[in-house]
Amino acid sequence: MSYETQIKNLLNNQSMPESQLLSxxxxxxxxxxxxxxxxELDRTRSELITVFINGGISELVRQLEEKDNNNKEEDIIEARDNEESPRYFLLNTNYNNSESDHFTMLENGEASAFYGNWKKNIKNLKENDVVFLYHSGHGICGYGYAxxxxxxxxxxxxxxxxxxxKLHNFVSDxxxxxxxxxxxxxxxxLIFRKTMVPLTKEQGKAIITKINESIK
Incomplete structure (x- = not known):
């Protein structure tokens, strides 16, 4: 939802979404x-602050994306033959730009990227690399082996x-x-916003351990 729409909803006395306590x-x-x-608006502090924070987040993300567009090469992983397998990566599912692409990845159990340099990240994955799918604003929602x-x-x-x-042994439950x-x-x-970022073996194993604990 755009910042402009949130302001309009505020002015039109629309109900606010579910929230969590933050001091x-x-x-x-x-x-x-x-x-x-x-x-003046007969709203609570919390409602106004929520809208203002969301607007600030949207603007910050916009400027960071603009910065990334000027440094696209930094967003590309490389496929080095001498690297120990498996490697670990965090892939943003692009939910904020395309909900359908996000859900397709989950439904198909696959890692995807689109256009320009970003799709090269998928090309440079090696067999059995571990890819964690990250849903912006929520968290890691699935993973598997390339x-x-x-x-x-x-x-x-x-x-x-x-x-x-395709991500083999895909887990999302x-x-x-x-x-x-x-x-x-x-x-x-960790960096969560970029299309794909590499993780160390220790980071990847720690995340898998936490996922396995939540399944038990």
Missing amino acids: IRMPPSTVNQIDELAS DKELIIRDHNGNKEQWYAR FKVITAKVCKDITKSN
């Missing part, structure tokens, strides 16, 4: 401004812009592993 500290002047607006065959399809009428690999949990169990600041 934050802000300057008194900012709190006063929020209280003034909340009083097939040796690269699948190339058309995407939305664009010829051969969809690169995919577990409690989603959130960004915070991932950081806690790997003891590292």
Whole structure:
């Protein structure tokens, strides 16, 4: 939902989505401004802050994506023959840009990327590489072991812009592993927003252990 739509819903007294408790500290002047607006609109502080935070997130993501577009090469993994197998990767399913692509990956049990340099990440996967599927705003929602065959399809009428690999032994029936949990169990600041990022063997094994615990 766009920031503009959220503001309109706020002004039109639409109900807010389900929320979780989050304690934050802000300057008194900012709190006063929020209280003034909340009083005028007959809404709560929490409702206004939620909308403002969502808007800030959207703008930050937009600027980060713009920055990434100027440094596309940094987003490409390489296929080195001398690397120990399996390797571990975190793949963002692109849910924010295409819900259908996200659900297709889960339904087919596959890793996919589309267009430009991003699809090269799928091409450069090696057989039995471990790929974790990450749902933006939620967490890791599936994983499996990459097939040796690269699948190339058309995407939305664009010829051969969809690169995919089947993920063998695909698992998705577990409690989603959130960004915070991932950081806690790997003891590292992982990057979740990029299309695909490499993980160390220790990070990958820690995530698999956590997934197995949630299945039991």
